[in-house]
Amino acid sequence: MEALRLEWADGVPKLSVTAAMARRELVTTVTSPVGTAAVVGWAGSARDRVAGARGLLDAFARPGAAPHLPDGDYAAVLVCRDRVLLLRDEQARVPLFFRASGGRVSAVGTSARHLSGGAELERRYFCRYLTGYLAQPHWELTPFSGVCRVLGGEVVELSTTGQIRGRVRRRARQASEPTAQAADDPGGAARVLRRALENAVARRLGGTTACHVSGGTDSTSVALLAARLLAAGDGPGDLVLLAGRFRTGELAGEQPYLDEAMEEIRRHAPAARLVGVEADDVSDFDDFEHHAEDADEPHAHAFRAPFWSRLHAAASGLGCDVLMTGCGADPVVDANPLYLHKLARTGQLRQMTAQARAWAQGGERGLRDVVAANVVRPTLPLATERVTAALNRRGTVLGGLGGFARPRWLRRGFARAHGYRGASLAEARFVFGRRPEESLYDAANYIAAPDPLSWRRARQDGFLLSHPFLDPEVITAVRRLPAEAMFRPGRPKAVLREAMADLLPDGVRGRTAKIPFDQLYARGLHRHGDDLIDLCRSARHPLITEMFDVETLCQAVREARLGTGDAYSWDRLNSTLALVAWLEGLGRHPLPHDVAVPVSVDS
Structure with missing residues (x-):
């Protein structure tokens, strides 16, 4: 989707924005004596986008x-007197691309497809994409040759004629250093987290703010803080509490927690509107081809789009301009199990064993499983996957398939010719890095970014999803807390529960497990498994048969339908199916022609 466009005419930069996005205040333009800025989304505060x-x-x-x-x-995009700057926030929520050749940029925009101009597809990108769903946001490659991505936290400097002068990665401002007594003070870590999370929520309050509430600790915490801030007079604004309601099936077990959470939030903000979206009839893969084909790039989570689309539509109907979620809390505010890797590599084996034993007891797992997952696998990720696949395959396509190894439906020749092994190494290094206990936070961020569904729907909805737990201040604060301040055997997210102890209702604060969305996935495969197989077999884009053994892919769909595999293998399958649908839709759906409004860049 195109929100802004920068091109050059006779060596002069010409900036324009999409009229519909500007009307919804999703694009803000300002001009001053130093130049002109067009900002998609918001910087600083969601309420004061002009400032x-x-x-x-x-x-x-x-x-x-x-x-x-x-x-x-x-x-x-900043067009100044002597240069042009392209930049994105560190979390990379909003996409930005440029078309370049010979070190010169000819166009900039928020849609890679709009910039492609019928360019050849970049096969290396597809190998990168197929290594795992974290690949897209932190790689410069796009599906189209000659179209490059501005990376999260990157500032690209151009001359006024489009010549590339430099590309620099910058960090967001850092949170203040927590006290050294955080590990010894039982409440120190909780206070640090509470302060950072309150600030993150405050920055995201809009004129009408929606909070997704599921009944879990994470989303309830965000909604409670929003309610309290609004009740305290932190600027004018309305609050909408948005929830998917399941009356039947295993997800109906979430309803008592959801009701308790809603009641407590309403106690702080009596005027908050409760919107329950009935979701018993929704399943994963509903209208899959539509959700997967319309994306600017292959959308690995397109299978889950039906549920989120229903919630987005409800929030949009109420005029919400911000929708906050609890996404990201699981890895960010929980104790970091990859800390065991640090203990092992620094020779603290006795302490590592004691900690691993506590992890095993708290999570009802074996000691060997804990060490394998958090010490061995981060050290040798590709080798570990090969061994696991060899031991667990047992004649199935999905058995033992992890996050990096080549899935059997990806043709070996294609993978070898277009750098699949190198892509796997790059992905493994990103996920685990030299210090896996730190890489965890970067990887967690990219699970939620850039959220193609939220971006594709932004023009009609008037908002983008926003995730306070993935705010740079929150992540920085948590990174600086000592591991012992976060670790409570058998008590996930202990620090968050302590931080929110005065607000969370007892039932929500005391729960340690949440019902996953497996029901939606199983129901979706049961309903649409035959359609997905037909999609693969009827696909006509030449790259699909060049990349995939279609019958092996169809066998993987049948196995997933029967419950074979695990979260890793299902992610690989979902990503592949989304890619098949996306390629089929390239020539089927013409690009929308949005009304462009020129922006003066005269100083």
């Missing part, structure tokens, strides 16, 4: 300036 855009322009327009990136969910 955020102006602050971004003032901070980066000075020659030689190298400021920290402001908080927010944004992509921006």
Whole structure:
């Protein structure tokens, strides 16, 4: 989807924005003596987007300036007197691309497809994509040759004629250093987290703010903080509490927790509107081809789009301009099991064994499983996957398939010719890195970014999803907390529960497990398994048969339908099916022609 466009005519930059996005205040433009800025999303504060855009322009327009990136969910183009800057926030919520050749940029926009101009498909990208769903946001490659991605936290500097001068990665501002007594003070870590999370929620409050509430600790915490901030008079604004309701099946077990959470939130904000979206009839893979084909790039989570689309539509109907979720809390605020890897590599084997034993007892797992997952696998990820696949395959396509190894339906020749092994190594290094206990937070962020469904629907909905737990301030604060301050055997997210102890209702605060969405996935495969197999067999795009052994892929769908495999293998299958549908839709759906509004760049 195109939100802004920058092109050059006779060597002069010409900036335009999409009229519909500007009307919904999803694109903000400001002009000052130093230049012009077009900001998609928001920088600084969701409520005051003009001030955020102006602050971004003032901070980066000075020659030689190298400021920290402001908080927010944004992509921006700054056209100054002597240069042009392209930048995105560190979390990379809003996409931004440029078309380049010979070191010169000819166009910039938020849609890779719009910039492609019928360019040849980039086969290396598809190998990268197929290594795992974390691949897209942190790789420069796009599906189209000659179209490059501005990376999260990157500032690309161009001359006024489009010549690339430099590309620099910048960090967001850092949270204040927590006290050294956080490990010894039982409440120290909780206070650090509470302060950072309150700030993150406050930055995201809009005119009408929606909070997705599921009855879990994470989403309830975000909604409670939003309710309390609004009740305390932190600016005008309305609150909408959005929930998917399941009356039957295993997900109906979430209803008592959801009711308790809603009641407590309403106690702080009596005027909050409760919107329950009936979801008993929804399943994964409903209208799959539509959700997968319309994306700008292959959308690995397109199978789950039907549920989220229903919630988005309800929030949009009420005029919400922000929708906050609890996404990201699981890895960010829970004790980090990859800390065991640090103990092992620094020679603290006795302490590592004691900690691993506590992890095993708390999670009802074997000691060997804990060490294998958090010490051995991060050290040798590809070798571990090969061994696991060899031991667990047992004649199935999905058995033993992990996050990096080549799935059997991807043709060996294609993988070898277009760098699949190198892509697997790059993905493994990103997920685990030299210090896996730190890489966990970066990987967690990219699970939620750039959220293609939220982006594709933004023009009609008027908002983008926003995730306070993945705010740079929250992540920085948690990273600086000592591991012993976060670890409570058998008590997941103990620090979050302590941080929110005065707000969370007893039932929500005391629960340690949440019912997963496996029911929606199983029901979706049962309903649509034959359609998915037909999609693969009837596909006509030549790259599909070049990449995939279609019958092996169909066998994988049948196995998943029977319950074979695990979360890793299902992710690989879902990503592949989304790619098949996306390729089929390339020539089937013409690009929309949005009304473009020129923006003056005269200083």
